[in-house]
Amino acid sequence: MPLSAIDLAKQFYDKNPGITPGHRLCPGCAAPTIVKIALMTAIANGYEPVVALATGCLEVSTTIYPYSAWNVPYIHNAFENVSATISGVETAFKAAKKRGEIPADKKLAFFAFGGDGGTYDIGLQSLSGAVERGHKFIYIVYDNEGYMNTGNQRSGSTPTGSDTTTAPVGKKMSGKVQLKKNIVEIMAAHENVYVATVALTDTFDFMKKIEKALAFDGPSFIAAHSACVRFWRVADDQAVETSKLAVETLYWPLYEVERGVYRVTKKIKDPKPVSEYIKSQGRFSAMLKRPDAQEIIDELQQYVTARYERLLALEEATKDKPVRGPWSKKDVQTDEHAM
Amino acid sequence: MAELKGWKDIPIGGLVVEPGSAKKYQTGTWRVLRPIFQSENCINCMFCWLYCPDQSIVVELVDGKPKMKGFDYYSCKGCGLCANVCPKNIDPKTKQPVADEKKAIIMKPETDFVEE
Ligand SMILES: Cc1ncc(C[n+]2csc(CCOP(=O)(O)OP(=O)(O)O)c2C)c(N)n1
Ligand code: SF4
Ligand code: SF4
Ligand code: SF4
């Protein structure tokens, strides 16, 4: 059971779970709170977190020499291989346990954090490999829908109609023309994986999913809506509001897929029009001035409605039908190397 | 702010050996708006503490219960998220912001405090 804000404060008021103040993420950036909530949940459940980080805003801003904002074991490798890195860390831990160098009852939680660029695009194959090999880790993408650290370039996650430096809105082009890649479905298509979406607006749902991921006997993938106040062009205090609108408009449906079984964890009875989400953010304002703006919004509306209906249908169709039974111990390939 | 060290004084390989050393780095100088705490209106729900991206909400335990005490202005970047999520800043009926004197957190321009 996730703790309330009051109970979390009771336990962590004088600690800085994960990252300390003094990091140099923009004022109001959603990313550090996502880290904090994930790590507090792990610590509250008796785990010691270990963190690997892909290159991106979160990494760059928390590790500016000669400082580090991290107060848990932490490793950065490169933009494209955070999942390979955490696989190695997890395997080394298992090997050390086997050799008796680490007490058998020590509970570590291995987290990998990556931006959307590092997840949807450049780190996808190392992520898929690590999940396929069945390493016990929790991958969290803080999805700010663009390559933000390098100044707002388009990624596979950038939504249609958003203005970026590599897909700018102009007379000829309406910004990004493709839909956002559905990374959640891609990850859910792996065997024996727990996959979920989370948003800051619902911290209870967020923590519950982290708890599930911690208890799950295999890898987990969590996609977190992560407002970039800088390049989404919203006010500094809007990280939670945008996540609320994202959920209420079905732009960011809250659901989970556990071994192929779908569950919509927050049902939205009367969704707000997706235009409310689009109109609340400056990254869409250039697109909104174009004559085809209504068409673009209508298409997006159709897409999010259809996707939600499909999720509800999948929930019904997959009820109690996991595609793979509980992970059998002798299948854990990573153990072969843990000598 | 920590002083810059010469090459003989830094750990071999330029390693950063102190966890969480970023705490020494002052980000409070970035602030354009300053959050002001009006404790009489606070219900100690800890939402501001939970959401602050810079862990700049000062909390103390009083009789085992967490109490909001104010802000750490050394690190607070003035984003205003704490004020935005504070339930006391919104009228539950109209969903509109309440008058400033009823809020538990108000944001004021940093220029109001230049003499300090
Ligand atoms: C192989 C490689 N290519 C390019 C870069 C430059 N680079 C550093 S961070 C970054 C953007 C990261 O985007 P994302 O993963 O979405 O994280 P964000 O900065 O948005 O949080 C880029 C392109 C790099 N470090 N390595
Ligand atoms: S550019 Fe965006 S994602 Fe990066 S630190 Fe600033 S607000 Fe956060
Ligand atoms: S969010 Fe508002 S009411 Fe809740 S603890 Fe903070 S200041 Fe007090
Ligand atoms: S203004 Fe922002 S940084 Fe400062 S205490 Fe509030 S939420 Fe934290």
Ligand SMILES: [Mg+2]
């Ligand atoms: Mg990004």
